[in-house]
Amino acid sequence: xxxxxxxxxxxxxxxxxxxxxxxxxxxxxxxxxxxxxxxxxxxxxxxxxxxxxxxxxxxxxxxxxxxxxxxxxxxxxxxxxxxxxxxxxxxxxxxxxxxxxxxxxxxxxxxxxxxxxxxxxxxxxxxxxxxxxxxxxxxxxxxxxxxxxxxxxxxxxxxxxxxxxxxxxxxxxxxxxxxxxxxxxxxxxxxxxxxxxxxxxxxxxxxxxxxxxxxxxxxxxxxxxxxxxxxxxxxxxxxxxxxxxxxxxxxxxxxxxxxxxxxxxxxxxxxxxx
Numbered sequence: 001x002x003x004x005x006x007x008x009x010x011x012x013x014x015x016x017x018x019x020x021x022x023x024x025x026x027x028x029x030x031x032x033x034x035x036x037x038x039x040x041x042x043x044x045x046x047x048x049x050x051x052x053x054x055x056x057x058x059x060x061x062x063x064x065x066x067x068x069x070x071x072x073x074x075x076x077x078x079x080x081x082x083x084x085x086x087x088x089x090x091x092x093x094x095x096x097x098x099x100x101x102x103x104x105x106x107x108x109x110x111x112x113x114x115x116x117x118x119x120x121x122x123x124x125x126x127x128x129x130x131x132x133x134x135x136x137x138x139x140x141x142x143x144x145x146x147x148x149x150x151x152x153x154x155x156x157x158x159x160x161x162x163x164x165x166x167x168x169x170x171x172x173x174x175x176x177x178x179x180x181x182x183x184x185x186x187x188x189x190x191x192x193x194x195x196x197x198x199x200x201x202x203x204x205x206x207x208x209x210x211x212x213x214x215x216x217x218x219x220x221x222x223x224x225x226x227x228x229x230x231x232x233x234x235x236x237x238x239x240x241x242x243x244x245x246x247x248x249x250x251x252x253x254x255x256x257x258x259x260x261x262x263x264x265x266x267x268x269x270x271x272x273x274x
Contacts (some may be wrong), residue, residue, distance in 0.1 A: 037273060179226055182200070207260045
């Protein structure tokens with residue numbers, strides 16, 4: 001039930017922001033001075049996301065009109081913690097309040113936003129991520145994930161816990177370039193076998209993914225992929241009593257610069273680099 005609630009919240013966020021999920025983090029260092037850093041993302045010529053970096057070209061903030069994510073690194077340059085801020089009024093049951101929040105021109109900051117929680121990260125002696133812990137502002141219950149790796153040192157499974165109980169897991173599969181090509185989400189009921197909830201499959205171009213250059217985190221996804229997603233097939237698996245599975249397919253087309261990085265997507269998304 002916990003997984004279904006979280007999934008619903010993510011879907012609401014996607015609908016509100018009309019853009020990609022997931023935090024802007026990755027598993028590689030920026031090693032070439034001529035490699036661009038993603039600075040802004042515009043949709044229909046309106047600024048949607050903006051990114052800030054430290055002197056090591058690691059992302060410190062990714063922000064939008066509706067939320068702010070702040071990243072802190074440890075002495076080894078690995079992501080140590082992340083703090084999340086947002087606006088509660090967007091989800092208000094009062095239509096006037098929620099609409100006013102949507103129309104506001106003031107972006108979320110650490111000062112005016114509501115702290116939604118924080119994430120901490122733990123690593124083994126090889127620098128591999130082994131655990132993330134999400135801390136809720138008003139809850140003493142621990143919510144965390146543990147990670148296991150395949151023979152290629154890629155994360156193969158993320159197992160989620162609520163308190164001491166496992167609630168579900170995600171299996172990850174990759175292509176030869178290290179792009180995430182399939183993720184499957186399972187629910188772990190208190191009694192019985194694991195239940196397949198969703199499957200997401202991805203196809204890629206052969207060009208450079210700008211989201212891969214900004215951090216040192218290895219959670220599989222847009223921030224670890226070498227290339228850009230050109231097709232996503234999302235399947236919600238239903239029981240026989242509820243009918244056939246629900247499948248949603250979305251496609252992306254890009255225009256690239258001379259270095260092979262996208263400068264636009266689907267005709268209305270613009271990428272600006274620094």
